Amino acid sequence: MLEALITSKTRLRMLIKFFIGASNKGYLNGLATEFNESTNSIRKELNNLSESGYLLKQKKDNKIIYQANKIHPMFKVLQKIVRQHLGIEDIVETIISRIGEVHKIVLIGDYAKGLDTGTISIIIIGKEIDDKYLKNLKVKIRDKIKRDVVFELNTEIPKKNIILYQK
Numbered sequence: 552m553l554e555a556l557i558t559s560k561t562r563l564r565m566l567i568k569f570f571i572g573a574s575n576k577g578y579l580n581g582l583a584t585e586f587n588e589s590t591n592s593i594r595k596e597l598n599n600l601s602e603s604g605y606l607l608k609q610k611k612d613n614k615i616i617y618q619a620n621k622i623h624p625m626f627k628v629l630q631k632i633v634r635q636h637l638g639i640e641d642i643v644e645t646i647i648s649r650i651g652e653v654h655k656i657v658l659i660g661d662y663a664k665g666l667d668t669g670t671i672s673i674i675i676i677g678k679e680i681d682d683k684y685l686k687n688l689k690v691k692i693r694d695k696i697k698r699d700v701v702f703e704l705n706t707e708i709p710k711k712n713i714i715l716y717q718k
Contacts, residue, residue: 561592565600568665569619570626570633571658572713575665578614585666605629637662638696639671643715645692646675650685653677656716660701663713670699673715680704 557563564586569575579597583590597617600606607620619626634640643656653675660672675685685702692700 559596561586561588562596562599564588564667565593565596566629566633567637567667569600569606569617570630571637571639571665572663573619573621573626573630576616576618577665578616580614582617637667637671638692638698639715641696642671642673642692642700645688646673647716649681649688650675651677651679651681653680653716654718655714657708658713658715659703659709659711663711670701672701672703674703674706674708674712676705676708 557566565582568577568582568585577585579590579593582588582597583593586593597606597608601608601617604620604623605625606617608615608617610616619630631640639658639662646656647653655674655676657674657676658671659674660670661668662671682704685704689700689702692698
């Protein structure tokens with residue numbers, strides 16, 4: 552869906568990295584390694600996004616650290632678009648409406664770090680969660696969003712996470 556609008560794979564990866572979670576940060580060489588891309592293509596996209604105000608940059612030691620500009624007027628819109636592109640919005644809506652008494656839904660793993668690796672890990676905190684339905688839901692979601700989903704129920708939430716829903 553978003554690939555048709557944003558033809559640069561590097562730019563799409565950058566948007567996912569910085570806008571899935573506002574606390575995600577990166578620097579030139581780290582992003583080049585993370586995305587397995589040349590530093591030139593990463594530099595070009597970082598410059599474009601920071602010059603247009605979508606990313607903030609801050610010098611720390613010998614590195615320039617980039618992060619999403621949370622006060623940019625388009626921040627919330629871009630975050631919603633990225634989450635819809637990844638299918639996270641669909642997952643949250645389905646869980647809330649059909650699974651049971653959900654108190655919290657938390658994104659963990661690679662996607663919480665801004666990496667589109669193909670497996671979305673989600674922790675669901677709640678009562679009377681319908682395990683059977685959740686197992687069937689995994690298949691339906693995979694077919695719809697073309698990514699695997701791993702659900703964990705009522706487990707400890709790791710430090711690096713994104714709260715998608717909280718009651």
